[in-house]
Amino acid sequence: MKASPVGLLVILLSGLLAVTSRGAEPTAEWPQFLGPQRNGISAETGLLDAWPASGPQVVWRQPGGVGMSGLAISRGRVLTVIERAGKQQLIALSSADGKELWLTELAPAFRNAMGNGTRATPTIDGQRVFAFTGEGLLIAVDFVTGKQLWSKDTLRELDSPQAEYGMACSPLVVGDHVVVTAGTAKEAVAAFNKETGALAWKVGRGPAGYSSPALLNVGGKNQIVVFTGDAVLGLNPETGAQGWRFPYETDFACNIATPVAYKGQVFVSAGENHGSALLALKGTNAGFEASEVWASQGPQSVLRTEWQTAILLGDHLYGFDNVGGAGPISHLTCINAASGERVWQQTRFGKGNMIAADGKLFISTMNGELVIARAAPEKYEELGRMEVLGSTRQAPALAGGLLYLRDDKEIVCLDVRKN
Structure with missing residues (x-):
C-alpha cells in the first residue's frame, strides 16, 4: 500500500530524528x-570520571569553518555558524555521524x-x-530544511552603530519574542516577533x-537580565519595560559574560582588570x-571573567x-x-571555557585541550587532560552523553559516557 503524503512526512521526520545506538539520544x-537553562550546566549523569588512557572515544570529526559561534544541539542535530567560501553560514550536522544535513548562507x-x-x-x-551575524543581521531559518524564514538588519532598523569587535549576542527566545542587544543611545535591547521578525519592543540605552x-x-520575578557595555538591566519579559x-x-x-542568578540576586563579572559584583534587588x-551585596573590583579582584x-x-x-587587559594569563578560580x-x-591555568555536569567541569582551553576536573569547592582536582583540536574559545556542548567542540577548522564529537 502506498503511504499518504502525511504518512510520508511522519516517516521522514522520524528518520531525521533517529540516531544510532552510540549517537545522542533524541531527547537530549x-x-x-x-x-538548556543558559547557565552552562547540564543535568546529565553517568559521565566519565576520568579520561581513559587513549582519551574519550571520538565518535566523529568533520570539517567546519572560521568563527566563534558555539554549538546548539536538538533532536539529533548539531548547529553552529561557520565562515566558509567567503560567507557566514549556518550549518546543521547529524549528531550520529557528523553528516552535513544542510548549509544556509547568512551574510x-x-x-x-x-x-x-x-x-x-x-x-x-x-x-x-535564530542566528545573529557579526554585523547584526538577525535571521530565522527552518530547523528541518534550513530555509530562511526572515531576516532583519537590526542595526539599520534601530539606527545603531556596530560594536567595535562585532555583534556577539546569542539570541534569547522568551515567549513570542527573540531578544538581542542592539546598543544605541536610546535602544540598547530589542525584541522581535519570532514568527514574523517584526519589532516588538526596544528599551534601554548604552553600547551593546x-x-x-x-x-x-x-x-x-522572572526578568530578562542584560549586561550591556556599561550597565546591567532588568527587563519585563513580556513588555520589555525596564525595571x-x-x-x-x-x-x-567589554562586558562579555552572561549574568548569573544566585538566590534571587544577580552576579556579574568582567575582565579588563575590572572584577565582580553580586547585586540585590529591592522592590520599589x-x-x-x-x-551591591559585595563587590571586588580592580587588579586584586577575586574574579575577572x-x-x-x-x-x-x-x-x-x-x-x-583573567589577569590584565585581555592578557594571556588566566587562573581557574x-x-x-x-x-x-x-x-x-x-x-596560570590558561585561558579557556567550561560547562558543568555530573559533578565535574568539562573545560576547553585555547591550546585545544579538553580537561575534566572535579567540581568541588575543597580544592582543584584534575581528572584528565587531552589535546582534541586547535585553539578555541568556545565552551563544550553536551547532549546525550556526547560532548561537542569546535575550532576554526573542525567540529568534533566525543563519547563521555561511562560504559
Missing part, C-alpha cells in the same frame, strides 16, 4: 548558548581585528533557529557590549533598586580570572558566591 538537548564573511567570523551561538526554538541576555528569576539599571562601566565596553514603587561565563554550583562560582571570598585558585 543543548539548544542554545550555555545550554558575507565578517572580518575583525579581534577575530573573524560570527560570534553568536544559534538558538533553536521548536521548528525555528558583547554579553548574551538571560531569563533569570531574580528579585522574586532597574545598575551602572557597570568597563574599558572598551517604580520597579526595583539594585545595590573575560569572555567566559562563570558556572554556579551550589554556593560556589567557578570561573576564569572558585569563589564563595554569598561572600565573594576566593576559595581556591589554580594559577
Whole structure:
C-alpha cells in the first residue's frame, strides 16, 4: 500500500530524528548558548570520571569553518555558524555521524581585528533557529530544511552603530519574542516577533557590549537580565519595560559574560582588570533598586571573567580570572558566591571555557585541550587532560552523553559516557 503524503512526512521526520545506538539520544538537548537553562550546566549523569588512557572515544570529526559561534544541539542535530567560501553560514550536522544535513548562507564573511567570523551561538526554538551575524543581521531559518524564514538588519532598523569587535549576542527566545542587544543611545535591547521578525519592543540605552541576555528569576520575578557595555538591566519579559539599571562601566565596553542568578540576586563579572559584583534587588514603587551585596573590583579582584561565563554550583562560582587587559594569563578560580571570598585558585591555568555536569567541569582551553576536573569547592582536582583540536574559545556542548567542540577548522564529537 502506498503511504499518504502525511504518512510520508511522519516517516521522514522520524528518520531525521533517529540516531544510532552510540549517537545522542533524541531527547537530549543543548539548544542554545550555555545550554538548556543558559547557565552552562547540564543535568546529565553517568559521565566519565576520568579520561581513559587513549582519551574519550571520538565518535566523529568533520570539517567546519572560521568563527566563534558555539554549538546548539536538538533532536539529533548539531548547529553552529561557520565562515566558509567567503560567507557566514549556518550549518546543521547529524549528531550520529557528523553528516552535513544542510548549509544556509547568512551574510558575507565578517572580518575583525579581534577575530573573524560570527560570534553568536544559534538558538533553536521548536521548528525555528535564530542566528545573529557579526554585523547584526538577525535571521530565522527552518530547523528541518534550513530555509530562511526572515531576516532583519537590526542595526539599520534601530539606527545603531556596530560594536567595535562585532555583534556577539546569542539570541534569547522568551515567549513570542527573540531578544538581542542592539546598543544605541536610546535602544540598547530589542525584541522581535519570532514568527514574523517584526519589532516588538526596544528599551534601554548604552553600547551593546558583547554579553548574551538571560531569563533569570531574580528579585522574586522572572526578568530578562542584560549586561550591556556599561550597565546591567532588568527587563519585563513580556513588555520589555525596564525595571532597574545598575551602572557597570568597563574599558572598551567589554562586558562579555552572561549574568548569573544566585538566590534571587544577580552576579556579574568582567575582565579588563575590572572584577565582580553580586547585586540585590529591592522592590520599589517604580520597579526595583539594585545595590551591591559585595563587590571586588580592580587588579586584586577575586574574579575577572573575560569572555567566559562563570558556572554556579551550589554556593560556589567557578570561573576564569583573567589577569590584565585581555592578557594571556588566566587562573581557574572558585569563589564563595554569598561572600565573594576566593576559595581556591589554580594559577596560570590558561585561558579557556567550561560547562558543568555530573559533578565535574568539562573545560576547553585555547591550546585545544579538553580537561575534566572535579567540581568541588575543597580544592582543584584534575581528572584528565587531552589535546582534541586547535585553539578555541568556545565552551563544550553536551547532549546525550556526547560532548561537542569546535575550532576554526573542525567540529568534533566525543563519547563521555561511562560504559
